[in-house]
Amino acid sequence: xxxxxxxxxxxxxxxxxxxxxxxxxxxxxxxxxxxxxxxxxxxx
Amino acid sequence: xxxxxxxxxxxxxxxxxxxxxxxxxxxxxxxxxxxxxxxxxxxxxxxxxxxxxxxxxxxxxxxxxxxxxxxxxxxxxxxxxxxxxxxxxxxxxxxxxxxxxxxxxxxxxxxxxxxxxxxxxxxxxxxxxxxxxxxxxxxxxxxxxxxxxxxxxxxxxxxxxxxxxx
Numbered sequence: 001x002x003x004x005x006x007x008x009x010x011x012x013x014x015x016x017x018x019x020x021x022x023x024x025x026x027x028x029x030x031x032x033x034x035x036x037x038x039x040x041x042x043x044x
Numbered sequence: 045x046x047x048x049x050x051x052x053x054x055x056x057x058x059x060x061x062x063x064x065x066x067x068x069x070x071x072x073x074x075x076x077x078x079x080x081x082x083x084x085x086x087x088x089x090x091x092x093x094x095x096x097x098x099x100x101x102x103x104x105x106x107x108x109x110x111x112x113x114x115x116x117x118x119x120x121x122x123x124x125x126x127x128x129x130x131x132x133x134x135x136x137x138x139x140x141x142x143x144x145x146x147x148x149x150x151x152x153x154x155x156x157x158x159x160x161x162x163x164x165x166x167x168x169x170x171x172x173x174x175x176x177x178x179x180x181x182x183x184x185x186x187x188x189x190x191x192x193x194x195x196x197x198x199x200x201x202x203x204x205x206x207x208x209x210x
Contacts, residue, residue, distance in 0.1 A: 014064055025182060040187070040195075043184060
């Protein structure tokens with residue numbers, strides 16, 4: 001168990017960064033979509 | 045401009061994935077090799093690739109129109125993509141502290157335990173799906189930022205014309 005700290009840190013970095021990026025992307029997308037007209041969002 | 049947006053979004057997500065690889069890899073290296081970092085060919089080429097793509101993102105942020113951004117950054121992208129095979133073959137070309145290729149080895153033999161191989165492939169699949177999802181959403185964000193910039197420029201030009209006419 002002497003390596004538990006390294007393993008936990010690795011999982012922490014990986015999931016922390018992924019969750020952070022997903023939340024940031026969703027928030028940024030929602031904020032931008034309020035300011036941009038529908039004609040500039042052909043995927044909607 | 046669609047391809048440029050996908051390239052930009054891929055670079056954004058790729059840089060973050062590379063940062064995670066370098067960070068978590070150094071933790072693995074501390075346990076396995078007894079050190080967080082060595083100037084080994086695989087590690088050095090990966091770090092060089094990371095810095096190159098940071099430069100690519102910096103060039104994308106220089107400003108100008110979407111067309112100027114696409115032309116400027118594509119030059120960096122064409123040079124940066126040449127580094128990817130260098131990273132892959134670094135363990136074959138040079139003697140290294142990093143183990144040689146275990147899955148895509150030149151002799152075609154997979155030198156890995158079955159359960160470990162399954163875990164690796166499961167991780168590759170999961171991260172590929174995550175990458176595709178993130179890129180699809182990030183390129184939409186870039187498209188909306190571009191539209192916002194064009195609209196702001198149009199509004200500024202219209203306002204200036206009104207001032208001139210008044």
